[in-house]
Amino acid sequence: MLRVGFQQLLRCGLFWALAGHVGRGDAPLARDVGGKTARIRLVNDTVFPHAMHLHGMHFRTVAVDGLGPMRDTLLVMPQESAEIAFVADNPGKWLLHCHMLGHAASGMTNWIEVA
Ligand SMILES: [Cu+2]
DSSP: OOOOOHHHHHHTTOOOOBTTBOSOOSSOSEEEOTTSEEEEEEEOOSSSOEEEEESSSOBEEEETTEEOOOBSEEEEOTTOEEEEEEEOOSOEEEEEEESSHHHHHTTOEEEEEEO
16 A cells, blocks of 8 residues: 655645545456445535536435436535435446546546446
């Protein structure tokens, strides 16, 4: 395991994290068995909005009053959270990232795997 400090990350232009990971690692954030319903809780504990985008499958937001419309991107405002759900029916390795491309390029990109 390579450990780097925050100053080293900044010098590399990396200053965003997703689920505690800076950038895309060798291991996925999550692995799902194909065909099951997956749920991901998105918590934005920053002062910036983040447009979270999932490749490979569409999702719905999960709210107390039901499911939201089908989409591939969800804007999560600062200090807000949301839960998304999708049927993991498309095998592959799929990016989950912020669609503010500057955020994505500076660390807010990771991936999930559907097997
Ligand atoms: Cu962002």
